[in-house]
Amino acid sequence: MEMFKNILIIRFSSIGDIVLTSPLLRILRKSFPDSNIDFLIRKEYSELVKFNPNVNNIIEFDTLEGLRGLYNIANQIKSKRYDLVLDLHNNWRSNYIKYFSKAKFYTINKRVLKRFFLIKFKIDLFKEYISVVDKYIETIKFLNVKNDNNGLDLFYPDNLSVNFHQKFKDLALENYNLLIGVAPSAKHYTKIWPAQKYIELLSNILQQFNAFVFMFGSKNEADYINMITKAVIEHTNKNSILNMAGKLSLLETAAVLDRCNLMITNDTGLMHIAAARKRKVVAIFGSTVRQFGFFPHGTENIVVENNNLKCRPCTHIGRNRCPEKHFKCMQDITVDKVFNAFKNILNIK
Template sequence: MRERKKILVIRLSSLGDVLLTYPLLYILKKKEAESEIHFVVKEQFVDAIRTNPFIDKVLIYSKNQLKELKTSIKKNKYEVIIDLQNNIRSRLLYFLERKAKIYRFKKPGLKKFLLVNFKINLLKENPSISLQYIKTIYPDYNSKNLDLYFHIPQDIETKSLQKISVENLNRPMIGICPGSRHFTKRYPVEKFKTLIQKFLDANFTVALFGGKDDFDICKELEINPSVKNFQNENDLLETASIMKKCSIIITNDSGLMHLSSLLQIPAIAIFGSTVKEFGFFPIYDKSIVIENNNLKCRPCSHIGRSECPEKHFKCMNDINPELIFNKSIELIMSNQ
């Protein structure tokens, strides 16, 4: 009997980029139902993909075990390789595979460069990264109704929810993800404090979410006993379990923004130095982006910076917490 067709998908990092592969994986399995799908990812992002029901095997990318990984790829004799990372590191994994049909995600590097450095916007009609991933293999695919899902094993969800008191489960909860890797993508802490207080005054419980790098910022936002800090050591499944209990999520441009989309939770995404045209906006259609469109200096980067190059940080500082609060209430009311 002929062996099952094997397909290899490569997306090594980062958290958001890995999560954005989910709609493609759904469609891939739907069209290639009898195929075996393997996924290569860096060890620190395994939680983002290991429970995906459409993945048959996860391969770990580690600098210390590259030889073993390359040997495994060679032995599996993949008929199709989908390289969504498309850089030197990912190409070196399969450069000797002559028989495989190879698809590579085409990054709009030049267009990003022109937008960041000369404010020439050739990305106005740029779709979400998730849709771009799909078009890498299925170029005629045009549906904007992406399939959103994120599987959490029942035992993990049950254990995670034990961290929430019965009182908080019975009150509307607002989720806030205050972290992001780069400074210019983070809404200022003092403004988050003002926003949180508005929710507390309106009798909401506030839940804070973040990974290990967000310990300090989440700790600083514990301004009241009704602010529940669920920051953890990068336990994505625990975060997702508790996040599902939130009415909405308020987030920076970060990996947890994309998690909220897969969980189909309405989100308000606060964009600073980055813009929607890069394709990394919330893919859940009930979510919205709040950004300052009155600045000539935006975007100053496609990934974020360690400081504002203009020293004023108006892209974030000019976004009023009152605006975010009002939009949040509107979003909650429209989804009841």
């Protein structure tokens, strides 16, 4: 096997894409236990790899620094004289960095042409669902290594577990039979199952089960999620639901998810965090499809989706509006369908 002493991984964003790099990092560390493995990442996502024992150093890119910041990072990387660069992003920034590095490099094959044919002409050239995890691992196929099928990793310090007990001790969570995580929002509109459906689903769950629900999301999503939370409380007259949107870091979210029996989520980054912590996942897919490689990886899951539409998929990342103006990919997914998926994954008759 060819030896590499100094390795750089490039993946700037976003949450899910970065979490999905963890099997590659694990395989690289096993193949090169004494090598230096660095990770180039956008500053706001660096906590996702900060405690990963398979990473030696994190190089943070601050987008606020613009081209000058990118130029400075390129000089820094050139000075480190990497033997191998793995470009898992394949955009103009990563191309600039890897060419500037003067190192041997390999780049992810995103299947852009197949993706284009599926979105534009609804011609499916994908022979199977290939996870982004395996697309990342393809960059080191010259090493004759394979996916170890041990799922995703996401590491956080022990003190977050202690903080969990301190923060939520007044909730008496030990009195509930089920702890459920819910991520009801997303960056793009066409990835969001409607709020009213979440309200009905969570009301049904709280009325029929002795359950407590944690609502997760970003600071920008806090008001939207708070609206859902308040509506569920009003419908059920129960306070066993708590909006944590914007109040937790990504690793704190992972620590709370560790106490949950399952996660109900749209196709979003928190879905991958739940999978990395080996939680059961019920994922609701709208405008996106599993052929793109983004689905709950390495954990028990049920993907709920509408496969009866000729217009789907209309995008690989999500849209801010439905181009057909009917939004049937989400509107036609009934509360009963998701509720049944919830019961099935928990083996509830």
